Structures are given as C-alpha cells and as structure tokens.
Amino acid sequence: MTGLVFHPTSANVLYARTDIGGAYRWNQTASSWTPITDGLGFGGAESSYHGIESMAVDPNDDRLVYMAAGMYNTDKADARLYISSDRGDHWTFVNLPFSTGGNNGGRAMGERLMVDPNKPSTLFYGSRTAGLWKSADSGRTWAQVTSLSSVKMTQDQIKAAGGSAMGIELVVADTGTKGTGTATQTLYAAVAPDYASVAGLGSNLYRSTNGGASWTALTTPVSGYHIPHIVRSADGPLYIVFTKDAGPGAGGPARLYKFDGTTWTLLKSEDPNGGTNFGLGGLSVHGSGASTRIALGVTNSWGSWSGQQIVQLSDDGGLTWREIEATMPGETASGWVDDVEIDPSNRDHILHVHGGGIVETRNASSTTPTWHGNIAGIEEIAAQSIMAPPSGASYLLINSSGDVGTWVHTDVAAKPTRAPGLGWSNGISADMAWSDPQYIAASGAINSSNTGTGYWSGDGGKTWTTFASLPAGAATNTSSESSMAVTARNKAVWAPANSVPSYTTDNGATWTATNLPALAAVGWNRGYRLAADRKNPNKVYAYDSGGAWWASAGRFYVSTDGGHSFALSQGSVTASLAPNGWGVTSMAVNPNVEGDIWLADGNALYHSVDSGASWQKLSQFASVQSGNPWPDLQGASIVALGKAKAGAPYPAAVYVVGTVSGVWGVYRSDDGGATWTRFNDDAHQFGGIGVMAADQNLYGRIYVSGTGRGLLYSN
Structure with a gap:
C-alpha cells in the first residue's frame, strides 16, 4: 500500500492506492475495502495500470476522483489518468503525455496529482521525468508548465537516476477556501534532487504566486533532500518533511519543519546516530493554532520496543512529541510508514500504510492507543x-x-x-x-x-x-x-x-x-515449462516458448523415462508455435487421459491427444494486433483443466485466458474445445491474469492471480 486519500469534508470517503494491485475505496457500512480497478479499462493488456502512482479528490464534489496509473517510469508517454464521477464505480481515461512509476522507488511520495480547490477544473501533476504539468479542463488535456522547467529526462538520465526518477514530487495549493471559481494563486512544488540536477534548478522547493505562470526558488533549511509530503494546516502554515532517501522506508537524516511563507521552524529531527538511520515519511495535520495535531511516520525504524519510533504524535503544533504505536497494544507495523493520515472527521482515527497493508488506531488520544490491521477486502x-x-x-x-x-x-x-x-x-x-x-x-x-x-x-x-x-x-x-x-x-x-x-x-x-538444449539469451529471463503426465508419470513434457516475440519459434519435448531424457516433437515444429515470453504462454495436461495436452503460445491455443506428436490449432482464439510488433491483446496466454461438467463429452473443463472475437477474458469449454463461453465479465478483469489453476473437486471453480491483485477464486 502506498497512499491513503481522504475527502477533506465528506466523512468516510477514503481511497487507498497500491503499487501493483490497483486501488480501493473504503466501505464504512461493511467495514471493508472495495476494489475499484477490476473492471473495464483494466483488462488483459492493461496490467501496468494497476500501479497507481497518485490519486486526488475534488474538495467540491465528493463523488469525483482522479487516478494516475502506470507501473514503471520511462521516457515514453505511456501513463493514463483515470476519471470517475461515481467514486470509482465506473471510469473513463485519457492518455498522459508522460510516464508514471506506481511501483518505482519513492512511490509513496505526494500526492503528485492536485485538484485546485477553488477552480477544480484546474489540475496539476508533478511527473517523475518531464517536470510539472497542468490541465485546465479537468484532466482531459495537459500542457507542460515550462515556466518551471521544460526539461524531459532521457532514458539514459532515468537510468543514471537508478531507474526510478523522482522528478517533481508533489504539488500543494496554499489556500483555505474552495469553490470560489478563481484559480488558487499560491502554489508550491517539491523538486527531487535528480530532476533539479538535469533541469538546472537551484532548489528543491519552488513557489508560484500567480497560479503557476512563474516560479521562484525558495531557500530551504536543508538541500539535496527529498520532500515526500507537504501539508497545509487550516490556519495557513505548511508542514514540510525533508528526508535523505526516497523510500519506501526511506533512511535519514530527516527533518520536519513548519514554514509560514518566510520563516522555517524545526519541529523534529532524525539523524543517523547511535546505530540508527531513521527517516521521516508520512505526515498529516489536523486542527489549527497551538493545539494543532501532527502525525508523523518514522521510516526505516524496524521493530517495536521501548524507545522505538514508528508514529510520532504532537498535540501542540510540534513543540512536543510522543510515540503512539511502538509497544502499544495490538498490531504494529514499522519500517514503511510512508503515508500517515488523520481522519478529517475523527482526529482519534489515524491510519498508515506499510509493506503489508494498512494499520489504524481509533483511540489516538489514549496514552496507550490500540492498533489493528485494516485490510479486509484487500488482496495484493x-x-x-x-x-x-x-x-x-x-x-x-x-x-x-x-x-x-x-x-x-x-x-x-x-x-x-x-x-x-x-x-x-x-x-x-x-x-x-x-x-x-x-x-x-x-x-x-x-x-x-x-x-x-x-x-x-x-x-x-x-x-x-x-x-x-x-x-x-x-x-x-x-x-x-x-x-x-x-x-x-x-x-x-x-x-x-x-x-x-x-x-x-x-x-x-x-x-x-537432462539432455534438453541450453536456452539462448534473448534479453530477459526465460525458461522451460514442465508438466508430468498424470496418468503415466514416466512421461514428462517440456515446452520452450522461445523466450520473446522476436526469438526462435516455440518447441515441445517429450520424455518417456520420467524426465531424464527428452526428444523434440517434430509435430511442434510443424505447428509453427509462435515465439513468445514466459508470461504469456502456458501448458496443461488432462489428468484423466494419458497424452492429452493443451498449449497456449501467446497467440493461439493448441491441443494434442498423442503426447505432443501432433497438434490441432483451435481457430477461436486470436491476438488483437495494431501497429506494435507485440499484440494489444494476447490470443491465448494461460490454459488450465479442472473437473468436468457432469455428463460432458470431454473428461475435463478447459479454461483459457485469451481473446475470442476481439474480446479478452477467461473462457471455458466443456466439450474439448468445440465451443467456448466467456467465464468472467467486464467487471472482473483484475488488470489481466497472470496465473490460473482449475479445481479437480468442484466443477466451475478456478483460482487466478490478477497480476498484483492477489489470489482470487470463482465458482
């Protein structure tokens, strides 16, 4: 889990984003999380959009939510902005003119995406590789804010930054009003050290007082640090975290400052001394004045014992602090405390993300707050x-x-x-x-x-x-x-x-x-798929998919001595199996019939009833191809066999992840592949399906992993 986003005024409207598993909305009635990225627009070719880099809500409309998606940053324009007017039940999307990195380093920073509270048709986005961007039409179109920088990092520069560029880390509007119709004039943008270097920017923090038309570098108390979070309090001052590393679980040194636009006041310091290397991550502020409540996540502080820091709380604007999680009752979660949120409608309700989900307390004002996991409904x-x-x-x-x-x-x-x-x-x-x-x-x-x-x-x-x-x-x-x-x-x-x-x-x-051929390098990892014949375990099958779409054609091998030695199936050569990567190919054996094998080569589905000596290509499955050398939708990427339907003519139910008549999904056949029906629907796509198995006890039950969406089953 990488971020939590509350609506500022509507109680219990809360979203959670993940690095590879999509996004969720809190369901207060059921006390659980509802996945909101399983459906249309998150299908077979769209698994990368389950890496959610940033989310934002419209303070004026609690049903409107935005989400920037894309798992890894590149120098390409391959990210998407998803837009929902019903709290994530349905989405539309537009392509963004830059990449995002929902599963890159620094993925809990932000939020990078900001809706102007006063003129909500204006959005800003701090990109990792291409500077600051602005939309004046509710996210439909975007233009680079060249008044800050026009630099777009090259792939070599991204590589030099460790593959995870940080860029513009967040954007904050300095305003206490909303819905005025006039764009907020004072804005702050945090600039990561990597982007400051390539763009020739002299500071890690910039301010605009004219809605982004021009920007001024601010002199900060420390330089060369990341700024993972900035929060504006109700009475105006900004609370700003500086930390040396990017995270998740960033190491220090680190500082928390209060900034009134002119003066910096140090509130908290973490230095790598005494054998520690703690950083600061999550930050949330509630209230105003002398009684301002601040919740601060301490990162890279693994473990729970007396004197340890996980979540620090101040009820006097940062003058004094106390630990509210380490050694407290319940479940503690240290290390990756990269986003902390105080519930705007309940100051005693504090949540934070960590590597294994979300934990929360609902009695933060107690001298011994009780913590527990809040992960019902989340699978990642x-x-x-x-x-x-x-x-x-x-x-x-x-x-x-x-x-x-x-x-x-x-x-x-x-x-x-x-x-x-x-x-x-x-x-x-x-x-x-x-x-x-x-x-x-x-x-x-x-x-x-x-x-x-x-x-x-x-x-x-x-x-x-x-x-x-x-x-x-x-x-x-x-x-x-x-x-x-x-x-x-x-x-x-x-x-x-x-x-x-x-x-x-x-x-x-x-x-x-064994005597199987060595695998030639193709630029990424590859391997043999193996399967034992369930009726005759002396037979073992090996499938080499070629390793990549530009490599050699797929090959199938058969062993009759328990997998000690193998012979190439000439039938697989004749079948002209497509070359493809491991992740879009599959093999399954019918456990009820010797020599009955199914193979998905990424583009098509094949069936053999003679231990691979010959292959029949099924015509229903075919890839959807556009201008790319690789398919937009794979024709057949996974096959699994389960318990047969009672009275069916074929002794197994066959399930295939693939594309029939241009529609991607999970398909089932009860008659050995003569006819197929779609098993899933548009609401259950899970960002694509990575692996699948079918149950041998119960007809109709399959288990799937929706890439990073966890382990799921359906009857």
Missing part, C-alpha cells in the same frame, strides 16, 4: 504459480508468491498456515505427486541474499525440508521463469530460469542434467 499478493492437486487431497492449492513465499491453502475463507517458514522469500514454482499428493516439491528464493532454494513436504505442507542440494542454475537464477514437475514421491524434474532442467530420484540429494 503477486502469485507466480498456483497448482491445484487431485480430487480428495488434503489441501486446495499450492500458492507460490513473490515476497511472501510458498503457501498451501486448505480453506478459501481462512489465512493459510502451511508454509516452509522462510520469512521474506519468493515462492516460484511447485508441483505434487498426482498419485501421492501429500508429497510436494517447490522452488523459491531467499530475498535477503537473492539466492535460490528448493524444499519438499511429505505431509501435504504441514512440515518442510530443504533439498540437500540444488540443480545447476537454481542458486543464481531466481526469477519467476522456473518450473517443477513431480513424477512420484522423491522424484522430480526442476527447470530453473535460464537453465537446462535437471532431475532427482533421491529427493534432492543429487541432481542430474
């Missing part, structure tokens, strides 16, 4: 692989996710408890022995050291043991382009990213390389 894990076991297994699915590792789910309505317990880790791939699903083999990465690891469970995920050894490539190739196929207890084939697959027959004590 990034699943890299999900696998459903055979019918009757003791669990529902294996979830391999980024940052939180591998989990075995036994109940869709409860948090999982079965995991290897590796802490901050990535789960990458997993499989189970179909005839003995209590045996699970999985791969992952330890994020603190960026080293690969593998592990197994013999009891359905209750207990885990790390493999005694790793196959070639597994320790260093830790990206998600990895696959695992289990043929029987203690026997598995593992394809680490960018590596030749290896097999083990002794539960990971030793690994032996």
Whole structure:
C-alpha cells in the first residue's frame, strides 16, 4: 500500500492506492475495502495500470476522483489518468503525455496529482521525468508548465537516476477556501534532487504566486533532500518533511519543519546516530493554532520496543512529541510508514500504510492507543504459480508468491498456515505427486541474499525440508521463469530460469542434467515449462516458448523415462508455435487421459491427444494486433483443466485466458474445445491474469492471480 486519500469534508470517503494491485475505496457500512480497478479499462493488456502512482479528490464534489496509473517510469508517454464521477464505480481515461512509476522507488511520495480547490477544473501533476504539468479542463488535456522547467529526462538520465526518477514530487495549493471559481494563486512544488540536477534548478522547493505562470526558488533549511509530503494546516502554515532517501522506508537524516511563507521552524529531527538511520515519511495535520495535531511516520525504524519510533504524535503544533504505536497494544507495523493520515472527521482515527497493508488506531488520544490491521477486502499478493492437486487431497492449492513465499491453502475463507517458514522469500514454482499428493516439491528464493532454494513436504505442507542440494542454475537464477514437475514421491524434474532442467530420484540429494538444449539469451529471463503426465508419470513434457516475440519459434519435448531424457516433437515444429515470453504462454495436461495436452503460445491455443506428436490449432482464439510488433491483446496466454461438467463429452473443463472475437477474458469449454463461453465479465478483469489453476473437486471453480491483485477464486 502506498497512499491513503481522504475527502477533506465528506466523512468516510477514503481511497487507498497500491503499487501493483490497483486501488480501493473504503466501505464504512461493511467495514471493508472495495476494489475499484477490476473492471473495464483494466483488462488483459492493461496490467501496468494497476500501479497507481497518485490519486486526488475534488474538495467540491465528493463523488469525483482522479487516478494516475502506470507501473514503471520511462521516457515514453505511456501513463493514463483515470476519471470517475461515481467514486470509482465506473471510469473513463485519457492518455498522459508522460510516464508514471506506481511501483518505482519513492512511490509513496505526494500526492503528485492536485485538484485546485477553488477552480477544480484546474489540475496539476508533478511527473517523475518531464517536470510539472497542468490541465485546465479537468484532466482531459495537459500542457507542460515550462515556466518551471521544460526539461524531459532521457532514458539514459532515468537510468543514471537508478531507474526510478523522482522528478517533481508533489504539488500543494496554499489556500483555505474552495469553490470560489478563481484559480488558487499560491502554489508550491517539491523538486527531487535528480530532476533539479538535469533541469538546472537551484532548489528543491519552488513557489508560484500567480497560479503557476512563474516560479521562484525558495531557500530551504536543508538541500539535496527529498520532500515526500507537504501539508497545509487550516490556519495557513505548511508542514514540510525533508528526508535523505526516497523510500519506501526511506533512511535519514530527516527533518520536519513548519514554514509560514518566510520563516522555517524545526519541529523534529532524525539523524543517523547511535546505530540508527531513521527517516521521516508520512505526515498529516489536523486542527489549527497551538493545539494543532501532527502525525508523523518514522521510516526505516524496524521493530517495536521501548524507545522505538514508528508514529510520532504532537498535540501542540510540534513543540512536543510522543510515540503512539511502538509497544502499544495490538498490531504494529514499522519500517514503511510512508503515508500517515488523520481522519478529517475523527482526529482519534489515524491510519498508515506499510509493506503489508494498512494499520489504524481509533483511540489516538489514549496514552496507550490500540492498533489493528485494516485490510479486509484487500488482496495484493503477486502469485507466480498456483497448482491445484487431485480430487480428495488434503489441501486446495499450492500458492507460490513473490515476497511472501510458498503457501498451501486448505480453506478459501481462512489465512493459510502451511508454509516452509522462510520469512521474506519468493515462492516460484511447485508441483505434487498426482498419485501421492501429500508429497510436494517447490522452488523459491531467499530475498535477503537473492539466492535460490528448493524444499519438499511429505505431509501435504504441514512440515518442510530443504533439498540437500540444488540443480545447476537454481542458486543464481531466481526469477519467476522456473518450473517443477513431480513424477512420484522423491522424484522430480526442476527447470530453473535460464537453465537446462535437471532431475532427482533421491529427493534432492543429487541432481542430474537432462539432455534438453541450453536456452539462448534473448534479453530477459526465460525458461522451460514442465508438466508430468498424470496418468503415466514416466512421461514428462517440456515446452520452450522461445523466450520473446522476436526469438526462435516455440518447441515441445517429450520424455518417456520420467524426465531424464527428452526428444523434440517434430509435430511442434510443424505447428509453427509462435515465439513468445514466459508470461504469456502456458501448458496443461488432462489428468484423466494419458497424452492429452493443451498449449497456449501467446497467440493461439493448441491441443494434442498423442503426447505432443501432433497438434490441432483451435481457430477461436486470436491476438488483437495494431501497429506494435507485440499484440494489444494476447490470443491465448494461460490454459488450465479442472473437473468436468457432469455428463460432458470431454473428461475435463478447459479454461483459457485469451481473446475470442476481439474480446479478452477467461473462457471455458466443456466439450474439448468445440465451443467456448466467456467465464468472467467486464467487471472482473483484475488488470489481466497472470496465473490460473482449475479445481479437480468442484466443477466451475478456478483460482487466478490478477497480476498484483492477489489470489482470487470463482465458482
């Protein structure tokens, strides 16, 4: 979670933005969050727009909300501004003339997007790479504010800034009025050190007193720092945070100042001494005068103990401070306290974001405030692989996710408890022995050291043991382009990213390389997809998608000795499988029939009933292509097989993520691909779907990961 935005006067109108999982609106009646970016405009080709860089509300209209979206900054004009007049139930969008970086460093700064309270058709945006921008027509068109700077960073300059340019970090209107019809004249813009350097700007803070027509550099108490937040109090003074690093979880030194337009007053200082390196992040102000309440997030301060700082509170305008979260009752969340908000309608209600969601207290004035997580309705894990076991297994699915590792789910309505317990880790791939699903083999990465690891469970995920050894490539190739196929207890084939697959027959004590060809470099990570035939585990299938759309055509390989040696299917050569990247290709086997395989090559769907010797291309799925060399909508990117419909002519339900007659979605066939019906609808698109599995116990149930929108299921 990267930001919280309250409407300033309408109670309980609150939005939350995330770095890869879209945005949410608070539902006071249900005490939960409602996703507002799952529908139309956030579909199969639009996953990058689930990285929300900034949000803004119109102080005069509590139904109007704006949202700037785009996951990573570049020198291109590839971001969007979404506009809703019904609090996010429906959206329209316009293309922005710059990029955004919702998942880049510094993603909690802001808000970069500002609606002028007095003339709400006027919007300003502080871009990461191209300076300050203004719209005079409620965001429909934009022009660069060249009076501040006309510089647009090149890709080399962005790269020199570490790939995450910070640019103009935020815009603030200095006004206590709204709806006057006359544009606010006094504005402040914070300039990051990287943009100040390339644009030749001499300060990190600029002021305009004529609505942005001209700008004056201000002399600040510290220079070369980031300014993640500026808040104007009701009686006029600005509270301004300076911190050395960009965040999230920025390190210090850091300062909080009060600024009345002329004089700077130091209120709080964090210096890297005594073994600490604390920064300052989130900032919120409530009230005015001598009793002004200030909530201040302390960043990079991990842990909770006496003397620790997480959220500092002042009730006298910053003269004195007390800690209100560390060691307090309930759930504490330190480190990434990059946005803190005091509820405008309830000063005792304080919330802040962190790496794992949102925490809040509703009794902030207490000497011992109680904190708890406020994440009901939010799903934001990034699943890299999900696998459903055979019918009757003791669990529902294996979830391999980024940052939180591998989990075995036994109940869709409860948090999982079965995991290897590796802490901050990535789960990458997993499989189970179909005839003995209590045996699970999985791969992952330890994020603190960026080293690969593998592990197994013999009891359905209750207990885990790390493999005694790793196959070639597994320790260093830790990206998600990895696959695992289990043929029987203690026997598995593992394809680490960018590596030749290896097999083990002794539960990971030793690994032996297969004869599959080495993968040529294509400029990004690639890998073999593996699958064991569920009716004949001596058969193992390997699919090389080519690695990129400009690379060699896809190839399919078959092993009849448990994955020890493979032979190329000449039928896959004849089929002319499209070359494509790992993320838009897939393979699935029918667990009920030997040699029955489905393959999605990104552009089309293929079916083989003879273990890959020959392939039938299904005509219904086709990519939507425009002027780009890559499709706007992929024809078929994921395929999964689940329990068949009772009485159906084909012994599995087939689910495909792809495009039929120009409409992207999830499609199901009950007759082996002869006919297809759309399974999802326009309201359930989730920014695209990254991985999918189908249940073997219940017809009609699928599990999907909507890129960063968490792990979801439908019956």
